[in-house]
Amino acid sequence: MSVTTKxxxxxxxxxxxxxxxxxxxxxxxxxxxxxxxxMSKEEWELLCDGCxxxxxxxxxxxxxxxxxxxxCRFLDCHNALCKIYEHRFEKVSDCxxxxxxxxxxxxxxxxxxxxxxxxxxxxxxxxxxxxxxxxAESVHEAGMSIRNRNTVSETGIEDxxxxxxDWQDL
Ligand code: SF4
Ligand code: SF4
Numbered sequence: 001m002s003v004t005t006k007x008x009x010x011x012x013x014x015x016x017x018x019x020x021x022x023x024x025x026x027x028x029x030x031x032x033x034x035x036x037x038x039m040s041k042e043e044w045e046l047l048c049d050g051c052x053x054x055x056x057x058x059x060x061x062x063x064x065x066x067x068x069x070x071x072c073r074f075l076d077c078h079n080a081l082c083k084i085y086e087h088r089f090e091k092v093s094d095c096x097x098x099x100x101x102x103x104x105x106x107x108x109x110x111x112x113x114x115x116x117x118x119x120x121x122x123x124x125x126x127x128x129x130x131x132x133x134x135x136a137e138s139v140h141e142a143g144m145s146i147r148n149r150n151t152v153s154e155t156g157i158e159d160x161x162x163x164x165x166d167w168q169d170l
Contacts, residue, residue, distance in 0.1 A: 007110060013057060016050055016079055016081060016136035016137075017134065017135070017136045017137075017141075019045070019046065019050075020129075020130060020131075020134065020135075020136060022042065022046075023094060023134075025042065025043065025046070026131055026134065030043050030044070031047060031115075031125060032124075033121060036100060036116065037118055037119055038102075046131060047111060047116060047119070047131070048098070048115065048116075049113070049115050049116045049128075049129050049130055049131075049139045049144070049145075050079075050080055050081065050130065050136060050139050050145065051080060051111065051113060051114075051139055051144055051145040051146065052071070052075055052077075052080030052081070052109075052145055052146040052147075053067075053110075053111040053113070053114075053145070053146060053169070053170065054096075054098065054109070054110050054111065054114065055071055055072040055074075055075040055082065055153055056068060056070065056071050056146070056151065057070045057071070057072070057160060057168070058109055058162045059164070061161070062136075064108075065108040065109060066164045067111075067164070067165055067167070067170045068160050068163035068164055068165060069149070069150055069151045069152060069162060069163050069165045070151070070152055070153070070154045070157050070163045071146065071151045071152070071153060071154060071156055072092065072095070072154060073153050073155050074088070074091070074092065075146070077146060077147070077151055079147075080139075080140070080145045080146050080147055082088070085130065096109065098110070098114075098116060100120075103116045103117055103120050104120065111169060111170045112170065113126065113144055113169050114133075114167065115129060116161075124161075126139070126142075126144075128142035128144055144169055149167075
């Protein structure tokens, strides 16, 4: 039995756009007014641009973090969303919550486009971020997500060093 068949895959939302239904909250541009530590759970979740790049596997070589183009087996390579989001920590032991500690202690485990890292380092959200455009698709259209890129599922892979990538947006 392959690893992926062990878990029930959750139903995905009809559209990633559903995340942005609270337009009033978005119009307030909360991310320009609040520190990360003061954000509500809803605001925190909205900050994620949906790129999926944090769900690529990384390896550490001589103290340096290298991204690979192997993706978590639960990452949908089209919409870049987690297929088991509500149960991810139960089912994937090395799935890391993106919280303040992760951003500050392990910044190289996130891509340099990650909205959390940008805001925590006093940088603005990029023009393609869904909170700026109002459209979940804009991260994909800008070529900033994993969609339409050469990635492979991690299932069965052991030689991760042969999958190292140097995408400019990592
Ligand atoms: S890298 Fe950051 S912005 Fe992109 S999916 Fe992960 S948490 Fe969200
Ligand atoms: S289980 Fe974790 S690493 Fe895997 S796709 Fe979901 S959020 Fe990403």
